[in-house]
Amino acid sequence: MISPHTYEETAVHRRINITLSEDTLALLDRVASKGGRSRLIDEAVRYYIDEKGRSELKKRLKEGAIRRAAHDLQLTEEWFPLEEESWNAGRA
Secondary structure, three states, rough: OOOOOOOHHHOOOOOOOOOOOOOHHHHHHHHHOOHHHHHHHHHHHHHHHHHHHHHHHHHHHHHHHHHHHHHHHHHHHHHHHHHHHHHHHHHH
16 A cells, blocks of 8 residues: 655655656646656655555465365365255254
């Protein structure tokens, strides 16, 4: 999740040099407020990293679920008759 602190509240800022294509720079200037390039880039990088982390977590959870699917199905098949018997006994 993106930090709740605003850009101005962060303790340290460092000046760096980056290279962007003309198209990217034009897009940046179109959406950033006057003098707000650094803030927009900072927020965009944080958002990107946060989303990548979420995406990676989802991917790992899905892979784990797929990997365990056969075992989980086997457990369900083994326990279903007992659950059904217990449920029917409770209704009687």
